[in-house]
Amino acid sequence: MEAAVIEYYFALASPWAYLGNARLRAVAAAHRAVIDPIIIDYDRVFAAAGTVPLPERPPLRKAYRLVELRRWSAWRGVPLRPEPRHYRGDVEEPDERLAAVMVTAAKVAGADSLALAHAISRALWAEDRFPFTRKELLAIAAAEGFDGPALLAAAERPETARLYERQTEQAIARGVFGMPFYILGGEPFWGQDRLEMLDARLASHSAPASA
Numbered sequence: 001m002e003a004a005v006i007e008y009y010f011a012l013a014s015p016w017a018y019l020g021n022a023r024l025r026a027v028a029a030a031h032r033a034v035i036d037p038i039i040i041d042y043d044r045v046f047a048a049a050g051t052v053p054l055p056e057r058p059p060l061r062k063a064y065r066l067v068e069l070r071r072w073s074a075w076r077g078v079p080l081r082p083e084p085r086h087y088r089g090d091v092e093e094p095d096e097r098l099a100a101v102m103v104t105a106a107k108v109a110g111a112d113s114l115a116l117a118h119a120i121s122r123a124l125w126a127e128d129r130f131p132f133t134r135k136e137l138l139a140i141a142a143a144e145g146f147d148g149p150a151l152l153a154a155a156e157r158p159e160t161a162r163l164y165e166r167q168t169e170q171a172i173a174r175g176v177f178g179m180p181f182y183i184l185g186g187e188p189f190w191g192q193d194r195l196e197m198l199d200a201r202l203a204s205h206s207a208p209a210s211a
Contacts, residue, residue, distance in 0.1 A: 003032055003033055003034045004031065004032075004033040004034070004184060004185070004202060004205055005033065005034045005035075005036055005184075006024070006028060006033055006034065006035050006036065006182055006183070006184055006198070007036050007038060007174070007182065007183040007184075008024065008035050008036060008037050008038060008114075008180065008181075008182055009038050009040055009045075009171045009174075009176045009179060009180065009181040009182075009183075010037065010038070010039060010040070010117070010179050010180045010181070011039065011040060011041075011042040011096065011100065011179050012039070012096045012099055012100060012103070012117055012120050012121050012124070012131075012132075013042075013087070013089065013093060013094050013096050013121075013124065014042070014121075014179040014180065015069055015080060015082075015121075015125050016072075016179060016180055016191060016192050017121065017179050017180040017192070018078070018080065018118065018121035018122065018124075018125050019069075019072050019073065019076050019078050019080060019192050020076070020180050020192025020195055021114065021117075021118045021121075022076070022078060022118075023076060023192065023195045024180075024182070024192075024195060025114075027195055027198060027199045027202065030199070030202075031199075031202040031203065031205075033184075033202055035114060037103075037107065037113055037114040037117065038167050038170065038171065039100050039103050039104060039107075039113070039117060039164070039167065040100075040164075040167050040168045040171045040176070040179075041097070041100070041164070041165070041168040042093075042179060043093070044168050044172070045168060045171050045172060045176055045177065045179075046177075046178075048172045049172070049176070049177035049178075050177075051177050051178055053093065054089050054090055054093065055089070055090060055091055055092060055093065062090050065082075066082045066083065069082040070082055072192070072193070076192075078126075079126040080125045080126055081125060081126060081128065084124060084125055084126075084128055085128045086124065086128065086129065086130035087124060087125075094124075094130075094132055095132060096132050097164075098132065098134070098137070098152075098155060099120050099131060099132050099137055100164060101155040101160055101161055101164050102116075102137055102141075102151050102152055102154075102155040103116055103117045103120070104155070104160055104163055104164045104167070105151045105152075105154035105155045105157075105160050106146065106151055108154065108160065108163065109150075109151070109154065111146060115144060116140070116141065116144055116146055116151075119140050119143070119144045120137070120140055123136065123140055134152065137152065138152065174188075175188060176188075177190070178190050178191065180192055182194070182195075182198055184198060184201060184202065184205075185205070187201065189201075
């Protein structure tokens with residue numbers, strides 16, 4: 001039987017994507033599914049979908065977001081600081097483009113781009129670091145066993161940036177409006193809190209047909 005493919009649309013500054021990464025890997029492994037990690041420009045996706053970005057949301061929603069981040073961090077067993085020192089997303093989202101294109105370059109190279117992406121997100125959300133500088137990206141890549149200089153060099157090539165843009169266009173065409181966003185066989189699942197439903201759907205897909 002051909003392995004199921006999970007299209008995974010995400011961005012590095014999304015705490016929700018970060019919280020779901022380990023669970024997503026576990027779900028995929030349990031069903032021998034393949035994760036296709038597709039990093040995207042969330043500003044463009046939000047604009048295309050009419051999604052209200054965090055800085056523009058009302059104070060009540062911003063406050064509730066912090067409550068949910070604490071809950072889901074404990075529930076998933078994933079360390080996370082809801083208000084990390086170097087994140088001011090309630091006012092202005094960080095510029096993650098260089099890091100995102102670097103992750104794109106890792107995917108092109110056949111490396112585990114999701115591992116690199118998760119390490120970058122972890123630096124922001126659990127380690128009180130600002131990972132979106134060349135120095136930090138090189139340090140994170142080295143710590144995770146990647147060739148940071150080669151990936152940054154690849155990230156500066158126009159074709160890598162174009163691929164990142166095409167991935168964003170693909171997300172828009174596929175109806176992505178928030179992150180993380182998973183698509184299995186054309187069926188969308190929005191949010192890491194839907195991973196258990198994705199797990200159940202994979203189980204039903206892989207269940208043997210009754211005689």
